[in-house]
Amino acid sequence: MGHDAAAPRSMAIDSGLAGKVALISGGSRGIGRSVVELFAADGVDVVFFYRDNAAAAQEVVHGVQTAGGKCQALQVDVTDAAAVAAAVDQVVESRGRIDVLVNNAGIVRDNLLGMLEDEDIRVVLDTNVGGVFNLTRAVSRHMISKRSGRIVNLSSVAAGKGGRGQSNYAASKGAIEAFTRAMAVELASRKITVNCVAPGVIETEMSQAVRDLADEQIKARILLRRYGQAQDVAHAVWFLASRFADYITGEVLHVDGGFKME
């Protein structure tokens, strides 16, 4: 059994995800893209949102479809509540339901607090927190009616470990962990689980600047002495969406090579 996300039908163990419908925000790049590819490889009918990189989104869709998977990309700004609600209704209209929601879309605008512009603070909170509220509110009402569902939110090691120049991002991810626990309580009676995956430093475009700036210092804080790959995170998301995580809710699963231990 390969470690590669693009190893579709080789999964011998049934995750229960085949035939399910998943909605993933921020699916055109980085971790989101890996989640899209892994889910599609496991037989999930995947819809993902992307903000502005249509070429990257189309590349993902094409790749998945060529491998025999189901995938659709929708350009939706998660900070626009009305647009999110309309897009979610469209997905439910066409597919009848949404079984899994992965709140992955997120951005960074790193700088020392004193150097942050109002806009740097606002846009990070609007996207990383507001976007999660918008999507979860729109999708959960359908899950409540179906009395089942899985919600997986992307947090970050930054939520638990202070990082210089990341006050806005850290605050947004701390909010997501608190939101996850609150939603786990609110939705438990409808058999909807809500969990978090908190990645450490993953080799994606988003963490490029941080890695360039303090490569050795960061690695020195990671027990496994290497950065993570997007697939490492995707596997954790997949697990929490699968039937193997039926009895897990309100949890934060750290995928950080032991970063939090240092």
Next chain:
Amino acid sequence: MSEQAITQAEIDAVFPKVAQVVADALGCELDEVTPKASLIADLDAESIDFLDLVFRLEKGFGVKIPRGKIVEDARGPLPEAEFERKGVVTEAGLARLREFLSEVPADRIKTPLKAGDVPRLFTTETFCKVVIRAQRAAAA
């Protein structure tokens, strides 16, 4: 706010479908869903069920029911400060509720009633009226 009185004929027209939606949303037997049944006290609904119920009614009847609309309408023209004090519905508030929720047996609307417990009064018929008002609003 003066509204044209809702007739029994209007309620009878929507009741079968509303009752079915309530039964589906709460997972209870259709014959338990009587017009006077309190959704919370008699049918074990929780607050999250109201969310689902309103969602299903919107879909089932093709209407829009704005969030918070039912409680807002229940308060009617009374300012919040006159409707409740320290979280308890005032005499004026109770009088308003008896008028607005005329389908609720009067003995259930008695002091002390916490403002947060107003939804406990809602019956199947309350939701019939919600649908009728939404249909009127859509037609206007």
